Amino acid sequence: MSFYNTFLSEAKSSQDSRIIDDIRYNLTKLFESEASLIEFDNRLIEISRSNYRFGIEDSQILSSSLEPTQLAVRISNLVSTFEPRLNNVTVELTDRKPGENAIAFNILATVITEFGENELVFESKIALNNLATTIEEDSYD
Secondary structure, three states, X not given: OOHHHHHXXXXXXXXXXXXXXXXXXXXXXXXXXEOOOOOOOOOOHHHHHOHHHOOEOOHHHHHOOOXXXXXHHHHHHHHHXXXXXXXXXXXXXXXXXXOOOEEEEEEEEEEEEOOEEEEEEEEEEEEOOOOOEXXXXXXXX
């Protein structure tokens, strides 16, 4: 039994797990929040990354007949803006289940920790009636 297998391997998975749990918590709060609808001058770039814009801009956008590609890009931009620990963010929408008033999608991204780069897949769902969000994570090393 090596020192690494005994002590460091466990510390690595524990540290990575805490970071991933923290990212998942932040994404959940992001999708459960509604951003302020106050209009600001587009030249004020820092406001677009501030608490005024944290959350979904308009929950009606999610339930409208927005083109799926456009919706995926909007969600991807939202995640990239408010979760800077994630890199190479891609969002893939999944098919809606009949009778379910929710949007399901996968967030694919990479996160760099002190132990290296990890690829993440978050299986996500936002209920449109109350913005309740569930995010489950699969990690592929």
